Amino acid sequence: MQEEKKSLIETRDLSIGYHHPRHGQKVLHSNICVKLEAGEFACVLGPNGSGKSTLLQTLCGFLPRLSGEVCIAGNQIDKVSNRQMSLLASVVLTERVTVSNMTVSDLVSLGRTPYTGFFGRLKSRDQELVSEAIRSVGLEGFEERLITNMSDGERQKAMIAKALVQETPLIVLDEPTAFLDLPSRIEIMHLLRKLAHQHNKAILLSTHDLDLALQMADKVWLLAEGRKMETGTPEDLVLTNEFRRFFEREGILFDNDTGQFTVEKQKVKTIRIVGKGIEYKWVSRALARRGFAASDEPFSGFQVEVKSDGKREYLLTGPDGKIQKLRTIEDLLTQLEYEEATLLTE
Numbered sequence: 206m207q208e209e210k211k212s213l214i215e216t217r218d219l220s221i222g223y224h225h226p227r228h229g230q231k232v233l234h235s236n237i238c239v240k241l242e243a244g245e246f247a248c249v250l251g252p253n254g255s256g257k258s259t260l261l262q263t264l265c266g267f268l269p270r271l272s273g274e275v276c277i278a279g280n281q282i283d284k285v286s287n288r289q290m291s292l293l294a295s296v297v298l299t300e301r302v303t304v305s306n307m308t309v310s311d312l313v314s315l316g317r318t319p320y321t322g323f324f325g326r327l328k329s330r331d332q333e334l335v336s337e338a339i340r341s342v343g344l345e346g347f348e349e350r351l352i353t354n355m356s357d358g359e360r361q362k363a364m365i366a367k368a369l370v371q372e373t374p375l376i377v378l379d380e381p382t383a384f385l386d387l388p389s390r391i392e393i394m395h396l397l398r399k400l401a402h403q404h405n406k407a408i409l410l411s412t413h414d415l416d417l418a419l420q421m422a423d424k425v426w427l428l429a430e431g432r433k434m435e436t437g438t439p440e441d442l443v444l445t446n447e448f449r450r451f452f453e454r455e456g457i458l459f460d461n462d463t464g465q466f467t468v469e470k471q472k473v474k475t476i477r478i479v480g481k482g483i484e485y486k487w488v489s490r491a492l493a494r495r496g497f498a499a500s501d502e503p504f505s506g507f508q509v510e511v512k513s514d515g516k517r518e519y520l521l522t523g524p525d526g527k528i529q530k531l532r533t534i535e536d537l538l539t540q541l542e543y544e545e546a547t548l549l550t551e
């Protein structure tokens with residue numbers, strides 16, 4: 206029999222939103238029934254303004270829920286004291302840290318407060334954890350740097366390190382990758398997933414990195430205005446077309462095959478592309494951007510032959526059979542545009 210997994214977050218008929226003094230209640234989402242278990246790495250995805258931050262803040266008790274229940278590690282959230290909460294959940298929100306005169310080490314050490322008390326001294330194990338966390342987010346060497354003198358991305362990494370040293374079974378992060386460059390985004394997502402899988406933590410984060418979430422999340426929670434929240438493995442949500450329904454909009458298509466978004470072409474023209482290998486792939490991509498779909502059929506229109514002998518040579522054949530040799534993709538696109546325009550004016 207399968208062992209029942211421990212739920213770190215569980216909601217029943219939860220409604221989230223805001224109370225407005227004059228306009229009454231603004232309900233963003235209702236009837237939310239979700240579960241986040243130990244060892245699970247889950248990503249909340251949704252367009253801007255869909256309610257991701259509101260949901261995360263409500264789950265952590267930073268915002269009051271409108272109705273329904275939120276349980277943290279099996280306890281109703283109203284009955285969890287602040288101290289208990291600090292031992293159960295570490296939370297990284299998006300607001301900037303503005304404390305002056307605080308170094309990276311000072312900030313990360315604050316994550317140990319639930320164990321040491323606010324004025325408590327760090328023991329050697331606390332110090333070790335702080336150093337380890339700083340290392341794991343790639344900030345080694347930044348220990349004595351003032352937080353105010355760091356880039357947004359570096360500061361974000363320090364906040365994640367602070368959450369790590371808190372050693373809680375649940376970590377909630379609102380857009381932790383927002384200010385990071387692509388390698389750092391991948392690194393942080395890997396690190397968080399590893400923590401979930403190897404240290405049995407429940408990790409919930411919101412992100413706009415759809416492709417990274419598709420590749421890495423165990424579960425995805427999809428939010429969009431006016432829609433019922435959907436949850437599941439990324440693959441199920443792709444195969445049931447939920448990703449499409451949540452994210453496609455005019456001019457933007459979600460390709461279920463590749464899991465990527467593409468810009469809808471206004472007009473698809475075909476072009477024969479001959480060749481193979483990486484050069485072929487990038488030429489096809491550049492031509493697709495200009496509205497050309499590759500075709501293998503013998504064709505009476507334009508043809509591009511891609512030499513794959515490392516010489517970087519593109520042979521463009523026009524409908525009249527004239528062949529032109531081009532050295533770069535930029536030249537190829539310019540020539541093709543010129544030839545097309547000439548054809549139209551003839």
Ligand SMILES: Nc1ncnc2c1ncn2[C@@H]1O[C@H](COP(=O)(O)OP(=O)(O)OP(=O)(O)O)[C@@H](O)[C@H]1O
Binds near residue numbers: 233256259260
């Ligand atoms: N304090 C507030 N009072 C009233 N409405 C609010 C408040 N904060 C946010 N909202 C509204 O609630 C909706 C959801 O906002 P939220 O910040 O949760 O979205 P989000 O999905 O996190 O957006 P983003 O991806 O842009 O960060 C938005 O329409 C927003 O304007």
